[in-house]
Every structure is written in structure tokens, then in C-alpha cells.
Amino acid sequence: MVYKQRLDGRKIDELRPMEAKAGVIPNADGSASFKIGKTWALAAVYGPRELYPKFLQDPKKGLLRCHYGMMPFSGSGERIRPGNSRRAQEISMVMTSALEPVVDLSAFPNAVVDIFVDLPQTDAGTRCAAISAAAIALADAGIPMTDMVSSVAVGEVDGMVCADLTYNEESYEGIVSDIPVAMLHKTKGISLLQMDGEISKKNLVKALELAEAATEKVYELQKKALTEKYVRDQDGKGNNNGKSEYEPEFETEDSRE
């Protein structure tokens, strides 16, 4: 069996349809919704805020903490037990190391910035969607950042190197590899790299090239989501005055007048 055409008809470098919005959770200091295909991540940033237990406090720099979680009904099979699984803990850790390089930790000594990402539905690529959502939420929260982080999975499905694999592609018969990648926009540094499956060195290099172009598309969307919330056009309208277009949905007090 050779994989000639993708199961959903996409081109090899084509990502699933994406949607991103900044400022979707009013209680949070910054938040975002990021959808890619049927994978959906909601991210909320709280902080900088006081860090407990106190011995974790560092007078030289703050702490960035990610918390990844799939909602119990978000898996494509049986219900997922709520709570911190080993998988969720590992993903939380790699998310933190994917995002930390762009965050100026010295801006909030002794404090913590918590990023919570929860997924209502998934179809592969969850840690990448989580990172892309978290990066928008960090910027929305006004956390000092030196660069943007954009993330997408690439991989090989039975001989074809392609971007943004679905669950059906990941479980395709034959040799498959899944490579989640996060990339910094300006430096092109790779801050997340994992791989499972089988791949040759040659195809790995090819996959990473594909990842650069793919993360760039994610970056453009992240930028658009933030622009839509914050930037005014020349007439001073069309913008949302720091509120996302999503926000009026949540408004009560102001819209009542």
C-alpha cells in the first residue's frame, strides 16, 4: 500500500481549516480559542500572580507553568477520566519548554504566569493546537514576549511527508511518523520537537522544512487574531477597543445602557 492521496483530499503541505480568536474568556488575563480541523483548544492565562508554595519563588525571575487537559468527552473513543494523567503531565512540560524561550521571565520576579489549555474536542495535533492557542493568550495577557511561537505537526504517512496529520492518518496502515513541532517566528528556532513512529533521516529533514512553512501559516493566523482584537484602522473603527469581537457575546453591563 502506498499513500498517494491524503484521506481528506488535502495537498501535502495544506493545513486543515483554522480559526483563532483572542480574548474569549473574560475572567482570564488573556485567552484564546484555536481550532484546526476538528481539534479545538481553549487557552487562558492567569498572572503574573503570587507563587505558592513560597520556596518556588525566585527573586531573579518568574515562573511559567502550562497545564494541558483534554475534556472528558473530547477523545474520539471512550470517555477520558478527568485529572492529571501521565500523558497530560508530559505535554504540560513540553508546552512549557516550547513557550518559555519567548517569555521574558525577568519581567515578573517571584511571580507565576499560569497557562491553562483545555480541549473540548480533538482529532490529532492537540499539543500543537494547545501551544498555538497558549501563545496567543500570552500575548493577549500582555506578558512581555520576544517572539511568537507557532506549532503544527508534520509527519510521514506511508512514504508521503505531509503537514498536520489527522487521527485517521496517524493510524494509517503502514509506516507512519508523527512529529509535533513548535517554531519561533523570528529566529526559526525549534522549541518543541517530538516524534513517534518511523522515519528516515532524509524524510525527517524534509518534514522539518515543511514544518517551517506550516508554522508560518499558523503565525499569520495568530497575528490576525491579535490584530482583530487590538489594532484600530485609520478611521478609528472596525476595531474592538481591546475587546475581541467575541466579547460582546459576554457583555451585560455595558450593552444594557
Added chain:
Amino acid sequence: MIINKDLVPELASQGKRLDNRRLDEYREPILVETDISWTAEGSAKVQIGKTVVMAGVKLSIEKPYNDTSDEGGITVNAELLPLSSPEYETGPPSIKAIELARVTDRGIREAKAIDFKKLCIEPGVKAWFVVIDIITINDDGNLFDASALAVLAALKSAKFPEVDPETGAIDYKKKTDKSLPLTKEPLTVTVYKVKGKLMVDPNKYEEQAYDARLTVASDSKGTISALQKGGFHPLTAEDISQMVDIALDKAKFLRGKLNQSL
């Protein structure tokens, strides 16, 4: 930090509220959206003002309990995500989450809203079990009413997955067009007593300043299926009578909103 702890009762005693609502007025908008998660058998997102909750239904086939061998069952779980409020922390469910889940559970279970016997596949061997998860997205108060509304909408939207007739395995990727055997549609209204006055749908500030509350689950005929009194002040029988009247009236209002949205 509790803000407006004195202001909320002071305003209430004059029949006023922080956001100029009447005491018996819900926040706007009230939105119900179903099928928000393709991986759940049924799902809904409910928004009341700035409060947003999701509910998801997952179905599985289990061995029935010994004392009800010809019935399936339900479980209701609530997750107060740290994503949804600076007050919530990671870790095992807090007593607030447990109360929310149990009160919502009783509203459905005790109304016999789901015909448990129809969930049975083979007595003593196999039956469908329904697990409902309530997930908070933004907690701006009144999770009880928002959750019950989301749970009912999710139950109404749920479809059984396909089952392989030979192996008995569930194919969660394929849904049938068969809905859950819902016989009643219970909804929940919580009435709060603040400085002698009764109000509904508190926001997060009002919720920190009440004396007592009464959660009332009722179906479309006005039959009450669950009650839960909360708060540290006692209620009189007269209070309860008035609170139930308000709850039944507002349940009609929420039912109208639900039917509009579906």
C-alpha cells in the same frame, strides 16, 4: 478577595442590583448551542451573561448494578476548570464541584428524566451508562442554572453510537440517529436570599454576598424533582414557598430560551 460584599446586600434591600437588573431578571444573553464537540455523543455550550459552561455526554456499555439489573444508569461529574476563574485550582474536585455535580445529578435522576429500563440491553449483563461532564469555561456566577441547562441540552442532542452486532464493541466514530429515552426535561433555578430580598441569576460578586440559596429542579409540568438549600442563614417555610414560586416561573422562562435555541 470579596468585592462589593456590603454593597450587594445594601442595593438588594432597595430592590436594586450592581448591573441595574431587576431582582428576578436573568442576565442577557442566554444562549444554548448544541453539538459543539464531535467526540461527545451529545454536547452543549450555555452562556448566561458572562458565565459559560459546556456539558458533554459519553455513553458506554457496562454490567448493570446487582440491585437494578434491568436498568442502565447515569453519572454526573463537574470540573471547575482553573481556566475558567482565578479562584479555581488544579487538583481533585472541590466541594463546590461535588455539590454542583450532585445537585444536577439529582435533578435528572429523581425526575426519572431518563428511562433507565430502556437503557438495558440484556438484564444482568449489559446496559447503556450515561456519563455527563459539566465543564466551566468562564465562571461569572450561577453555575447551577447554567449547568442544568447545558446538561439538558446535551442530553437532548445525544445520539447512540453504533455497536458491532457481532463483537458488541462500540464504534464511537459512527453515530446512529437514535436519541436517549428522555421522558422529562428537568431544569434548575436557584433563588438567592440577600438581606431579606429574593433574587435570581447572581453574578460572581452577588454570589459571594448572599445569605441563603435554594436550588429547585423542576420539569415542564412544574413537578419538583430536587431541592438544595445552601448558605449559612436559615430559611422560613414562607421563604421557601416564595422561592419555589419564583423558581417554577423562571424555569418556564429558561425552557422557552432552550426551545428557542434548539
